[in-house]
Amino acid sequence: MDSLSYEVKQYGPNGFTPTPIRSIREVPLTIMLNGREVVTLLCTGKHPEYLAVGFLKSDAFVSDPDQITDLTVREQEDRLVAEVETCNDPWKNRVMERSITSGCGKGTNFGRNVTTISRRRLSGDVRVTPEQVLSLARELHERSTLYTATRGCHNSSLCTPTEMLFFREDIGRHNAIDMICGQCFLEDVSVDDKMIVSTGRVASEILLKVVRIGVPVMISTAVATSFSVELARKTGVTLIGNVKHDSFWVYNDPGRIQD
Known part of the structure; x- marks a missing residue:
């Protein structure tokens, strides 16, 4: 269940009228790591195991799937709890300095992320044409049935230039990316020849997640912030944004886009 039905009053030219709507589900997901609470994310509750592990991977709590010895998700009265x-x-040696991210919710960004990841250089060998970029963005929109019903979610997908592999949707763009990250991490999916296509604004914390998982191409139907553009240019990520029906912006490309 990813949405609930309500009846609201809609105001229009004829005054107020009763109107049925669908509202996207929002549930807290508390992530426990070795018995210690890490964070509580607000999400739809879909794929909580991928979301929990993706968050831990994105924030450098785990670096190898073999480090995870147990993963359990419990449903409580008012929340989900993922115990890892x-x-x-x-x-150990963890710097717990946090900054408030642009996610408008429970997004967190640990201080060492920017310093550590900005030294990394992605060299994944994937080539994509402009036509493929536009086609994938169209397919992302067509698959966004939850957004069509509720107008309340973001969507992300792991893709090859010709195929959409994983499609994820959630109330936060961070969560949708983390679910992809978690699935790739747990299922040992190779990503150096893949791309992420998303609907959300590409702020720095989104680009950091993409770099940490190792995906060399990030495409969004929304725009990118200045910090994310600078990070893309430092790390070698091909960053494409503002994708419309027949156009897009290329913020950075070290040679992966084919004419």
Whole structure:
């Protein structure tokens, strides 16, 4: 269940009229790591195991799937709880400085992310044409049935230039990206020849997630912030934004876009 039905009053030219709507589900997901609470995310509750692990991977709590010894998701009265156990000490030498992200919710960004990741250089070998970029953006829109019903979610997909592999949707663009990250991490999916296509604004914390998982191409129907553009140019990510029905912006490309 990813949406609920309500009857509201809609105001229009004829005054107020009763109107049935669909509202996207919002549920807290608390992530526990080795018995210690990490964060509570607000999400639809879909694919909580991928979301929890993706968040931990994105924020450098885990670096290898073999470190995870147990993963359990429990449903409580008012929330979901993901309990993750690891064989390593994820808290050792951890700098817990946080900054409020642009996610308008429970997004967090640990201080060492920018410093560490900006030194990384992605060299994934994938080539994409402008026509393929536009086609994937159209398919993302066509698959967005939850958005069509509720107007309340973001969508992301892991793709090859010709195929959409994983499609994820959630109330936050961070969550949709983290679910893809978590699935790739747990299922050992190779990503150096893949792309992420998304509906959300590409702020720095989104680009950091893409870099950490190792996806070399980020495409969004929305725009990118200045910080994310600078990070893309430092790390070698092909960053495409503002994708419309027949146009898009290329913020950075080290040679992956074919004419």
